[in-house]
Amino acid sequence: MVFFSVVQSLAPLPSLLSLSFPRRRCPLLAVAAAPRCPLNPQLLAVAALPAAPACRRCSVIHLLVAVAVRLAIAIACEPVTGAPSLCLSESVTWESIHSQVEGAGGIFLSLARYEQDVLVVESHDRPGGAAHSFDIKGYKFDSGPSVFSGLQSKGSQPNPLAQVLDALGESIPCATYDSWDVYIPEGDFRFRVGPTEFLKDLEKYAGPNAVQEWKKLMDAILPLSTAAMALPPLSIRGDFGVLSTAAVRYAPSLIKSFVQMGGPFGAKKLSRPFSEILDGLDIKDPFIRNWIDLWSFIFSGLKTNGVISQEMVYMLAEWYKPGSCLEFPNHGSAAIVDALVRGLEKFGGRISLRSHVEKIVVENGRAIGVKLRSGQFIRAKKAVVSNASMWDTLRLLPKDVIPKSYSDKIKTTPQCESFLHLHLGIDAEGIRDDLGIHHVVVNDWERGVDAEQNVVLVSVPSVLSPDMAPPGKHVLHAYIPGTEPFELWEGLERTSPEYRKLKAERSEVIWKAVERVLGEGFRREKCEVKLVGSPLTHRRYLRRHRGTFGPALEAGKESFPGSSTPIPQLFCCGDSTFPGIGIPAVAASGAIAANSLVSVSQHSQLLDAIGI
Structure with a gap:
């Protein structure tokens, strides 16, 4: 997500x-x-x-x-009808004298690393977009809890965020952990990553037949996971230079993977919905199908009948391999943003906060810069790159320069729903000592994991990073992931009694989930900070169209567009472009856009420098 x-x-x-x-x-x-x-x-x-x-x-x-x-x-290949993307924070406009960019992606960092003249224009008072953090009464809140792995790995591993950081000469110290607390209709248990521990829980809650089906699935997944890692995202660019930086450079591993998958028909599996792999293996156990639907929805906003198999193959292989662990950056996701900003400035890039982009300026059919709300015009010498959602980017463009096919494609692209958040600052006294960092609550499998108010995620990052809360306290963030309808909130004034009433009503399911997670020692009245964020909060502070989680593009039916647009010198990156939703994916999309703006020689030199 x-x-x-x-x-x-x-x-x-x-x-x-x-x-x-x-x-x-x-x-x-x-x-x-x-x-x-x-x-x-x-x-x-x-x-x-x-x-x-x-x-x-x-x-x-x-x-x-x-x-x-x-x-x-x-x-x-430049698409005829692509879609832009920008990952707004409370605005999100990054631009540059050489490249003007909107949002918090890898684009401006990669361009800075390429020694391009980069100016990042951000309308929020802090960088980071949907990954930004904020402080209240000594509690340090992340905009959202994140699950990471591979942040400290090097080389050709498929974590583009780690590769971008490596290119910038930055690293992020992390705490490691290996478990989640799960609260489902069958019972409550601590799920651990790795190849064997989950089998014990599976046998307890689903029976021996489910164990056998799970083993069959894992046996099929592991060969496919090798193919999913064959091509480093940072090798991709949006022109025919990709033949050199990707196809030729990684030809041996690509061909090997292609052969291992059985040629074109085997390779096609990874681009199809993951449910087809499950069906092909005759995986029928309801617990397993519900379990995989749950994680698929949490990480992509789609169930297995819509998520691309590549994503689930990698995730399952990563979580259930020997020695598997998850990571949490010390000091929260702010540490990632800080590292990226350091890298930007290290290579001569600049960032301008509280600079709200009002529109993308197009002259003679080409994007030439942006106009800020203050009236200031910033000219781009090379390109404008938007990291906003496709719908928000469209809104920033003059209507008379947008091809109808491009506009229609964006307007008809399905959207994920929005979020409902609960941020709490609580006293740790009376809270159970074995509290984990991440928790997932499912109220009813029959309704489906994508049903309204059915799944709640709870994160307590101060468990691993105590400095995020005052001594003896915990910082907590709980939310409903991408299932909150914007229509319920549309038209409400944020200061109205109706708005406050709706927030209280709709957040009740989150409060109950928090009480289930924290146990009998928790009392609502003892919270020192209480914040409820609605879809309107999403729209306002993250500048997300209708507060959306992002495009709901189903595998086998549609694919995420590339970085190019029908407007010359306007590029896009972020969660509306390939590879899709998520902080690592956004970093990859930014790097791909940046690669497309430099020579093949410069691109190859960067790949050599970071050892991929």
Whole structure:
């Protein structure tokens, strides 16, 4: 989720498989400098590799370019109808003299690392977007609890956030842990990552048949996970230079993975809904199906019938491998934002807070800069890059320059619902000593994990990072993840009695979940800080269209667009673009956009420098 983001399956390989080429010239023929090709663009999707291309020249090129090129080239093709994305914080506009950017993504950091002249323009009074933190009465609240792994790893591992930090020469000290507390209709238990501990809980709550089905699933997942990690996200760029930085550079591992998956049909599995893998393995146990639906929804906003298999394959392999552990940054997610800002400034970048972008300025059909609410115009020498949601980026563009097909695509893109938050500062006295950091409460499996007010997530980060609360206290954040309808709140005045009443009514399910997590020693009246955040809070402070969690793009039906747009010199990154939702994914999308704005030589030098 935007806030609750694990280092997901971000290696682009399977996502590339789901991309199709625009209805223009055949990109393979473009590589060979051929004039024209009638090949149906849909057949160019690697997931549906044609057995008999429409022209002989394509057949030859298919053989010469081979599997690795086909895997990488998909991302290089500029879409006819893409969608922008920006990850607004209370505004989110990052721009630069060379590149103007909106939001908190890897774009401005990568551009700074490339020694581009970067100015970040942020309308909030602090950086970080949906990952920012705030202090009240000595309690340090994250905008949302996040689950991380791989933040301290190096090399070609598929964590783009770690790779961006490595490129900037920054690191983040983390505490490690290996468990969640789970409260489900079958009972309450402490779920531990790793290959064996979960089997004990599975046998207790679901029986021996479920254990056998789970083992069968894991046996199938592990080979697929190798393919999900075959291509580092930072190797991707939005032009044909990707042939050098990705296809050629990683050809051996790509081809090996492609063969291991059984060719195009095996590879296609990773770009399809994860439910198809479960069905193909005849996984029927209701506990397992509910369990995987739960984690799929928590991390992507979609159940297994909508989430791309790549994401779940990586997550399951990562969580259930020997020696698996999770990480929490010391001092919370603010530590990540601080490290990124240090990296930005280290390489000459600048950040301007309280600078609200009013509109993206377009002249002669090209994005040339932005105009701030103050009236100031900032010109971009090279590009404007928006990290806002696709809907918010559209709103910033002059209506007369937007192609209708582009606008219609964005307006008809399905949206995830919003959030409801409860931030508490509490006294630790009377709270159980074995309290864990993360907790998930499911009230009713029958209603579905995506039903309103059915799933509540609770995070107590001061368990691992005590400095986030005063001595003897805890900081707590609980929320309903992406299931709160904006329609219930639309039109309400934030200062009205009706608004306060609705917040009290809708947050009651969260309070009850907190009471279940903290035990009998907790009393509401003893809370020193009580804050309820609604979808209107999301819209206001994070500048999210309708407070949305992000695009609800179902695997097999739609895919996240790339960084390019129909407006020359306007690029996008963030959770509305490939690879999708989550802090690591946003970092990857920013890096991809940045890579597209520099030469192949500069890009390759960066990959060499960070050892991937």
